[in-house]
Amino acid sequence: MTRKPTGPLRTGFTTGACATAATAAACGALVTGEWVSPVEIDLPRGQRVAFDLDETAAGEGWARAVVIKDAGDDPDVTHGAAIVATLRPGRAGAGVTFHAGDGVGKVTRPGLPVAVGEPAINPVPREMMTRAVQEIATRRGIPADFEIEIAVDGGRALAEKTWNPRLGILGGLSILGTTGIVRPFSCAAWIASIHRGVDVARAAGLTHVAGATGATSERVAQAHFDLPVHAMLDMGDFAGGLLKYLVRHPVDRLTIAGGFGKLTKLAQGAMDLHSARSQVDFEQLADWAEALGADRAEIAGCNTANQALGIVGLPLAQAVAGRARDVAQAVVAKAGVEVDILMINRAGDLVALAPAGGGRTA
Template sequence: MSDLQEIPDKPLRSGYTTGACATACTKASLLALVNQKNTNEITITLPIGRDATFHIKECKLSKLSATCSVIKDAGDDPDVTHKAEISAKVTFNNTGTIEFKKGEGVGLVTLPGLEIAVGEPAINPVPRKMMTTVCHKILSDYNLTNKGVTIEISVKNGEQLAKRTLNSRLGILGGISILGTTGIVTPFSAASYIASIQQGIDVAIANQHKTLLINSGGRSEKALKNVFPNFPEAACIHYGNWIQETFEKIHISKEIQQVNMGIMLGKASKLAQGHTNTHSNKTSWNKQFIHQLAIEAGYNKETADKVLALNMAGRLQEIFTFDAEENFYQKLLQKCYEHCIKIAPKTTLNIYLINNNNQVIPYKKV
């Protein structure tokens, strides 16, 4: 999962979660099975109380099972599952309960620490509740309360789509997760990314890891793994742009004792000023602040003034040699350290500055 894209300057259309789509498919399939009649459209009530109507792409029906599918519409959100085909196959069982099975393209939980138990399909609690509710309502309406229902959720090409998510890092293998708490996808919302950060830390804790390796993304992680070559995958977290939320989670997670943080030069120039959300739509680097930082680090006015002519933070290396002994970078890292440790004061924090050539500078605490 990478940082969020630039947010378009226009009204944005919302969409529906994979959980809402799976629920629509489940309702359509169970009605088709009960009535032995295909359906073309289905309406469900979302967790936020709003009704949503879905077009059924395909409905396959027999005496024993029914399978309906929908095409997910994520609205204007750059969601990896936008336009994915999600389907639900339902059959009756004799347990009197609602059971969930992993279909093709849906992930399997293999590590502890998530809300779903190891060995279960990666269908989150709210979507499970949504599907269970619609099944119970239909069984009640048709006087079939003695029966149970087995729901098998599938996502076409889900295993390939999952490679563009953080699922494997969370121990979710073989496909995507069925997600959503409201049923609605808010375009360019940070909620799903922040949730993945929090889940990643929970997984690390559940697997007995007390030290985290956190980076903004894959590129900085690759550079920092040269410093920590054997670091366990389950303890590596991508914070993206959400430094505040990452350290808040670390702070309340008492099991985490140490954090090794990698940060790219551009993001460091923002964090040093106190911006703990470093997305370009939220903040940009402040040349005046960096100019003053250079003066505080002991550079003369002539050198510091060169900062004011730069158009991007990455070019600071043209003025200050990218080296651990360069006072400017140590001052920059000091400011970053102070803002992070303020959020999680009981954590042992080590910070490493990374440039585009994958060179790494450690912060030398005084």
């Protein structure tokens, strides 16, 4: 169920921060035989924060701690998940090694910040956990040789709600976070996922990727161009986030797929297509429709973009697709990326296609 905040939005903690807290607690118990709760850790930007332990267990040569993730008021699929760290002594001189427990995925495709075959535990959380156990080892005067296994209860099912399967992270979730803090509704996680999708596609040698505003437009674009799943980027409303990243990390060809309303906003220069952050300019849309023979006043008085489309029909769809293509192409032109636009209606039918190079074929 979606949580609906009624007061100021709360920040939360990343899976990486929760895993570090559980790791620090389990390591402390492994070397001292004593549990400390709450356990304190340092975040990458210097904050020192405390976490309560939900469960603890220990046996001969191992200790395990559980921290429940609190994502604050961010709509995060991992909110409330149990992040589990199990610590064991490692081989002498091996340092800190990481292992994927149940619910944490493994990397199977290149292009991610973690090597193929490794647990999907990102570099910053690895650094945080390594630093935490090194500090404990230093205080006890022992080598920091530990095996760290991270698990997430229910992580396999939760991962199906994320980008992990198409990024080639199989078997569970990723342990993420660069600051340790989750900013509610910051959109940063979504944009980061878009970036990782581009990285994976490039590493796989793909030359054509598609960014879609939703599941229906993605399905149509994938079928129309016969693209593999790892070419599909869940762009959502973040056209700018995708286009700007492609300037620095280009591919030969980008298809942007979506419905008439969102693509009208792109055609009018908006880079964030969310209804709360950009609106259709009906006066400008009326100008375009008038050039096609429509009654300008009628279009300017429309309540929705789709109402205007219903009045003018496919010529307006094609005109908007061409203008959206031109706007997007201007952003990535210097990187050599060719852009085309695929537009669908609410029934999921293809209504316009503006190919790269300026042609306008319905």
